Amino acid sequence: MHNCTTHSDCIAEALQRAEDICDARGLRFTDVRRKVLELVWQSHGPIKAYDILDQLDQRIASIKPPTVYRALDFLTENGLVHKINSLNAFVGCGHPLKHRECYFLICSDCGEAKECCNLDIVDAVAKTSWRNQFEIKNVTLEITGECSDCRGVH
Amino acid sequence: MHNCTTHSDCIAEALQRAEDICDARGLRFTDVRRKVLELVWQSHGPIKAYDILDQLDQRIASIKPPTVYRALDFLTENGLVHKINSLNAFVGCGHPLKHRECYFLICSDCGEAKECCNLDIVDAVAKTSWRNQFEIKNVTLEITGECSDCRGVH
DNA sequence: AACGTAAATGTTATATTATAACATAACCAT
DNA sequence: ATGGTTATGTTATAATATAACATTTACGTT
Numbered sequence: 001m002h003n004c005t006t007h008s009d010c011i012a013e014a015l016q017r018a019e020d021i022c023d024a025r026g027l028r029f030t031d032v033r034r035k036v037l038e039l040v041w042q043s044h045g046p047i048k049a050y051d052i053l054d055q056l057d058q059r060i061a062s063i064k065p066p067t068v069y070r071a072l073d074f075l076t077e078n079g080l081v082h083k084i085n086s087l088n089a090f091v092g093c094g095h096p097l098k099h100r101e102c103y104f105l106i107c108s109d110c111g112e113a114k115e116c117c118n119l120d121i122v123d124a125v126a127k128t129s130w131r132n133q134f135e136i137k138n139v140t141l142e143i144t145g146e147c148s149d150c151r152g153v154h
Numbered sequence: 155m156h157n158c159t160t161h162s163d164c165i166a167e168a169l170q171r172a173e174d175i176c177d178a179r180g181l182r183f184t185d186v187r188r189k190v191l192e193l194v195w196q197s198h199g200p201i202k203a204y205d206i207l208d209q210l211d212q213r214i215a216s217i218k219p220p221t222v223y224r225a226l227d228f229l230t231e232n233g234l235v236h237k238i239n240s241l242n243a244f245v246g247c248g249h250p251l252k253h254r255e256c257y258f259l260i261c262s263d264c265g266e267a268k269e270c271c272n273l274d275i276v277d278a279v280a281k282t283s284w285r286n287q288f289e290i291k292n293v294t295l296e297i298t299g300e301c302s303d304c305r306g307v308h
Numbered sequence: 309a310a311c312g313t314a315a316a317t318g319t320t321a322t323a324t325t326a327t328a329a330c331a332t333a334a335c336c337a338t
Numbered sequence: 339a340t341g342g343t344t345a346t347g348t349t350a351t352a353a354t355a356t357a358a359c360a361t362t363t364a365c366g367t368t
Contacts, residue, residue: 028315028316028364030315030316030317030363030364032316032317033316048353048354049353049354049355050353050354062318062319063318064317064318064319064320065354065355065356066317066318066319066355066356066357067316067317067318067319069354069355069356070316070317074316085239085240085294085296086239086292086294088325088353088354088355103282105282105283105286105288107288108291114286114288116282116286118278118282120277120278120281120282121275121278121279121282123274123278124272124274124275124277124278125275125295125297127274128257128259128270128272128274128275128297129259129297129299132259132268132270132301132302133301133302133305133307134259134261134268134297134299134300134301134302135299135300135305136297136298136299137262137298137299137300138240138297138298138299139295139296139297139298140239140240140294140295140296140297140298141279141293141294141295141296142239142293142294142295143279143282143283143288143290143292143293143294144290144291144292144293144294145283145288145289145290145291145292146288146289146291147286147287147288148286148287148288151287151289153287182335182344182345184334184345184346186345186346187345202324202325203325203326204324204325216347216348217347218346218347218348218349219325219326219327220326220327220328220346220347220348221345221346221347221348223325223326223327224345224346228345242324242325242326242354309368310367310368311366311367311368312365312366312367312368313364313365313366313367314363314364314365314366315362315363315364315365316361316362316363316364317360317361317362317363318359318360318361318362319358319359319360319361320357320358320359320360321356321357321358321359322355322356322357322358323354323355323356323357324353324354324355324356325352325353325354325355326351326352326353326354327350327351327352327353328349328350328351328352329348329349329350329351330347330348330349331346331347331348331349332345332346332347332348333344333345333346333347334343334344334345334346335342335343335344335345336341336342336343336344337340337341337342337343338339338340338341338342
């Protein structure tokens with residue numbers, strides 16, 4: 001459970017950030033991309049590509065899988081959305097400008113995927129890679145479990 | 155590239171470990187499970203379920219997907235194999251008794267997935283989870299990049 | 309405004325990954 | 339040997355993702 005006071009603000013802000021970033025980078029924030037991002041942000045949890053597709057089908061006839069996957073690819077490449085590989089699902093990025101190494105605390109109860117950007121983890125991963133003389137291209141860190149809200153912790 | 159001197163030893167040892175573990179736990183290390191594990195260990199890199207299926211088809215007629223997936227599920231549940239979610243592939247575990255939090259350095263060049271079991275990372279992950287009052291069930295950490303061999307580092 | 313090009317989307321088809329559901333067989337404790 | 343449990347066989351299909359090519363749209367240049 002995510003306790004934003006007004007979730008419509010979360011969506012609006014995410015769309016605005018995306019628009020700004022695309023403007024700044026000379027990229028096109030098209031209608032399809034906007035609608036997909038909007039659907040990704042309908043909750044703070046991961047959403048599946050085909051759920052996006054189904055919801056777009058209600059609004060736009062004849063949306064097909066490649067359209068959705070292309071939009072998701074675009075959004076992912078530009079750090080606006082992250083893919084959660086262990087769920088085959090996608091989640092909006094709350095701070096697309098800060099950095100790209102975002103880790104996730106995924107609650108298997110309520111479904112929320114909380115971004116968790118921890119320097120210690122980044123450091124530890126970097127050090128391990130360095131020790132192995134390994135050159136990092138991409139890091140996927142997905143922590144599944146139960147969040148504090150669902151555990152009833154206060 | 156993995157530089158084991160005699161790879162057939164790697165396979166034999168993995169099969170022996172699996173047998174011992176199953177014996178100790180009262181589990182059945184059946185023929186299907188043994189063959190699947192053997193194929194997983196044919197290299198030190200990840201292998202896809204359908205590649206296992208294809209290879210078994212050469213040896214045993216009429217092996218079907220559920221058979222392979224069931225064996226992989228069994229092996230994964232018992233820590234003998236890990237699933238690499240970012241690749242939809244499976245890799246043998248080199249020390250199935252030690253622990254279950256194994257991280258991977260996956261070389262996108264040679265395909266090797268090196269197990270990398272680093273306490274600092276475990277700690278950092280544990281602390282972050284604790285700070286978020288999050289109860290961990292499962293951690294997936296997959297680091298993709300280029301390994302020292304492929305980079306030509308000495 | 310018309311043109312040309314590149315980028316995005318539409319469209320059809322299919323590839324890849326994974327599981328549901330039920331039937332049969334093998335194992336093993338009594 | 340019998341009965342229950344676990345594993346496998348079998349058929350079908352679900353879920354996830356992409357290839358390939360056609361068409362449209364955006365947009366700078368003339």
